[in-house]
Amino acid sequence: MAEYLPPTTEQEFHANFAQIKPRMNNTEALYESSRCLFCFDAPCIKACPTGIDIPQFIRQINTGNVTGAALTIYEANYFGNACGKVCPTEVLCEGACVYNLQDVKPIEIGRLQSFATRQVIESDRKLFGPGLTNGRKVAVIGAGPAGISCACELRALGYEVDVFEARSQPSGLTVYGVAPYKITNEEVLAEMAYLQAQFGYRVQYNSPITTREDLQALEEAYDAIFLGIGLGKTNALLLPGEERENCVGAVEFIEQLRQHHHRVAVGRKVIVLGGGNTAMDAASESSRLGAENVILAYRRGKEEMGAYDFEYDLAKSVGVKGLFNVAPVEIVGNGKVEGVKFIRTATVDGQVQIVPGSEFVEPCDMVIKATGQAKQTHFLSYIPGLQVDSKGRVVADAYTGQTTNPKYFASGDARNGGAEVVNAAAEAKVAARGIHTYLTSTN
Incomplete structure (x- = not known):
């Protein structure tokens, strides 16, 4: 049974694809910012590739200086709002939060970051301007x-x-x-x-x-x-049958989804090939588009996937199932995708080896290749x-x-x-x- 019904309107699409880091209101931001310990040698700053002074901007939010908080963020990272939502904060700033050592929920740094930056964007607050023209x-x-x-x-x-x-x-x-x-x-x-x-x-x-x-x-x-x-574009797998209808690259599939929302068709049973974060997204998206059955197929074991654990958990939470230690051999079907022929694998000394004579066909009507770009x-x-x-x-x-x-x-x-x-x-x-x-x- 599908976890989601296929969306037929923009409203239904947004319901199926509800934001996993929804916008905070003022009260939530005040409460969350008050939990911060404002660490002197803050590990969250070291974990941020752009080095945002996180305790500083959280303190500014807590004292009502939201514009100042946004300035602190943007001075370090021009994609301050987007990164608050799309960054893997679970393994970066929030993953480094000292609360993790006490089994306390880490500060929701990403949502606080988006809270502050959204306010200046919507109010069109002037924070920056071009420098003096140098003629270059x-x-x-x-x-x-x-x-x-x-x-x-x-x-x-x-x-x-x-x-x-x-x-x-x-x-x-x-x-x-x-x-x-x-x-x-x-x-x-x-x-x-x-x-x-x-x-x-x-x-x-x-x-x-x-x-x-x-x-x-x-x-x-x-x-x-x-x-x-x-x-x-998505790397070709160079498999027989890869040209069949409904065999698509994950990058191309996600691009269509971002542009056309509920007008993107998805199979009833989808197999996603890959074990990285893009594979997790493609699988989760297929489920939210109403696919009845979504399988993530990866050539190594579950613990060897490149995806972050929280991304795999997110996919599982919408009904995605895993099929591990299998390598695709052929995309089968007559014109359209009808299944994937796999062969079982084993990891020996870090190398993937096939298990002779272990081929089987997993039926499906759509294949998404999340095999890198x-x-x-x-x-x-x-x-x-x-x-x-x-x-x-x-x-x-x-x-x-x-x-x-x-x-x-x-x-x-x-x-x-x-x-x-x-x-x-x-x-x-x-x-x-x-x-x-x-x-x-x-x-």
């Missing part, structure tokens, strides 16, 4: 968390910034790739509009940079170029002198974000291979300062 221009490729964070910091330093985005909306995976129960499109786009109004960078939408000629034009017109291009190596090959590592990641200096082509800087998934929004925001700020150092030292 920087091109940013990609309006995701890395690109937008870099643009904000560069504007604060006085640069003219043009952001080139292939799609029609900003913020990359935050709008196209995060599960809808973590953050709504409206919240994401409100923060993006707020930042653009504060800093005044320009964004050119539906403007893909795809050729060597495109890059050459940027190289001639701009003093430096920032690559915030993220990753590409391809690197954008083809595009990167158009940049002269740019080095990528053996995994297709852009090689860049850890302290400046500068690549092996001195005019190009990079951050985010293209550089780290795929991490969190907060990592992209943190790295991009560092890269913006790296660009500033580079351009001020070269005349």
Whole structure:
């Protein structure tokens, strides 16, 4: 029996995809902020990739200075509102909270962060502005968390910034790739509009940079170029039958869901291939769309999955079942997906080995491949002198974000291979300062 009925209206969709970190009201925020111990050597700050002074902003909320709290957050992390909702706070700041040592519920740092930032966004409170114009221009490729964070910091330093985005909306995976129960499109786009109004960078939408000629034009017109291009499509498994109807990539499935909500069709029985956080999202989303049966299939054991425990618990809580130590061999069916042929596996000395003669077919009418995203190596090959590592990641200096082509800087998934929004925001700020150092030292 399905846990959720298929949503047929926007209202039903929002009910099925209710926010797992709902917005706090003033009373809840006051109560929650009063629980903070304001640790002197706060472990939550160390656990935050952007180093937000968490005790400080919680104290500000508690004393009624919500604007001050938002400023504290945004000075460290330009994606302050989004990160309050989409960050894996359970393993970062909240996971480091000293209350965990006493078996007391940790402070809800993420929700407090979103509480403060939402207030300044909605009141359109002016917190920042561009720095004194220095006459230099920087091109940013990609309006995701890395690109937008870099643009904000560069504007604060006085640069003219043009952001080139292939799609029609900003913020990359935050709008196209995060599960809808973590953050709504409206919240994401409100923060993006707020930042653009504060800093005044320009964004050119539906403007893909795809050729060597495109890059050459940027190289001639701009003093430096920032690559915030993220990753590409879902990796192909190269299995027989992978082309069958209703066999889709998780990234593409989630993008459709974020854009079209209840109009996205899901199978009655869905098999999700993979064991990472994206697999958990795709499985949970399938269940919330009304799939009667959702199975997560992973080639290793449950304890070896890459996903965070809380993400797997969330999937299980909506009826998702696990099928472990199985490797897909073929997507079976006649035109459409009718099942997956698996072979059982065993992990021996850390290596996955197949169990001969153990093949079986698990019937289903939809397969979602959560098997990682391809690197954008083809595009990167158009940049002269740019080095990528053996995994297709852009090689860049850890302290400046500068690549092996001195005019190009990079951050985010293209550089780290795929991490969190907060990592992209943190790295991009560092890269913006790296660009500033580079351009001020070269005349």
